[in-house]
Amino acid sequence: MPINYINEAGLTVSNRIKLPKGYTRTTTEVNSFASYLQDYILKPFGAPVINYDGNPYIYQSGHVGILEIPVPSNGLQQCADALMRIRAEYLWDNNRKGEIGFNFTSGHYCNWSKYAEGYRPKVNGNKVTFKKRAAANYTKQNFYKYLNLIYTYSGTQSLFDELPPVNAISKLQIGDMLIKPGSPGHVIMIVDIAENRDGNRLFIFAQGNTPAQSVHIIKNPNDTSISPWFELEMNGFLEIPTYYFNDSQFMRFK
Known part of the structure; x- marks a missing residue:
């Protein structure tokens, strides 16, 4: 037994x-x-x-x-996303916010620091550009909006290619x-x-x-x-x- x-x-x-x-x-x-x-x-x-x-x-x-x-009700936090969230929250909780960042599947790097400053991506196929289009916002609520963006454009392929x-x-x-x-x-x-x-x-x-x-x-x-x-x-x-x-x-x- x-x-x-x-x-x-x-x-x-x-x-x-x-x-x-x-x-x-x-x-x-x-x-x-x-x-x-x-x-x-x-x-x-x-x-x-x-x-x-x-x-x-x-x-x-x-x-x-x-x-x-x-588990957010939007359905975005799937297999890779959940593990990226755990990693990002670990860095947040340990005052290492400047290290929070992930590649999109396109290969473009998107970090929390620039998102918090107001920079947002414009995605056109595999072409991604970042422009400042929002006011600076360093709150935890905005951090979770950043993670929703990561869930949308990152995944198993981007982790495999990046890490x-x-x-x-x-x-x-x-x-x-x-x-x-x-x-x-x-x-x-x-x-x-x-x-x-x-x-x-x-x-x-x-x-x-x-x-x-x-x-x-x-x-x-x-x-x-x-x-x-x-x-x-x-x-x-x-x-x-x-x-x-x-x-x-x-x-x-x-």
């Missing part, structure tokens, strides 16, 4: 998931993106995945936790993403890592999805003996609930 690695009372990513015997959890630096993810607040155990329209997602058997991140790859399982860090670029593509993020004395590593993933829905920690459908932990093989096949990756290509936020 599989061991239950879920602590139903746990209300953060690292507290919700128990460690397999012989493994220790990756220690992270204070205020790092990795510690931000390990300590991310979860809804109480059993909370359902909710779509942007407020209705439960049709499939509720693939997750073990829901991250406390709102540096990670080419070894031993080098993967919390916050790295497995990306299948394209339309439709998909992306999942490592939110916890455990390792044993032999150097074997196990990983926990979270994802957003399409339609836009709650960001959730996923189960391992292929190995229930360690679920929700995953073993990984570089450039290998990986199945997750409702999706699979033919080859594992990992990327890291700059």
Whole structure:
């Protein structure tokens, strides 16, 4: 009978998931993106995945936790968008607002600082120009308008094109993403890592999805003996609930 690695009372990513015997959890630096993810607040155990329209997602058997991140009713915050939001809010919360920025699929860089100053893009096919067309506004409300713009013009392809790859399982860090670029593509993020004395590593993933829905920690459908932990093989096949990756290509936020 599989061991239950879920602590139903746990209300953060690292507290919700128990460690397999012989493994220790990756220690992270204070205020790092990795510690931000390990300590991310979860809804109480059993909370359902909710779509942007407020209705439960049709499939509720693939997750073990829901991250406390709102799902806008506009339907824009899909798989890549949800992870870009988490990264952007981490930078915001840690007074690193000047680092908030993402490429459009066209390759044009759009950062929060210029948006806050009033610069807006004019998009014509793959041609993008920025002009100052609004008053300066540095509020959190305007920040979320900026993110809606990113959700519209960025996605799995832009992340794949923009970000540096990670080419070894031993080098993967919390916050790295497995990306299948394209339309439709998909992306999942490592939110916890455990390792044993032999150097074997196990990983926990979270994802957003399409339609836009709650960001959730996923189960391992292929190995229930360690679920929700995953073993990984570089450039290998990986199945997750409702999706699979033919080859594992990992990327890291700059």
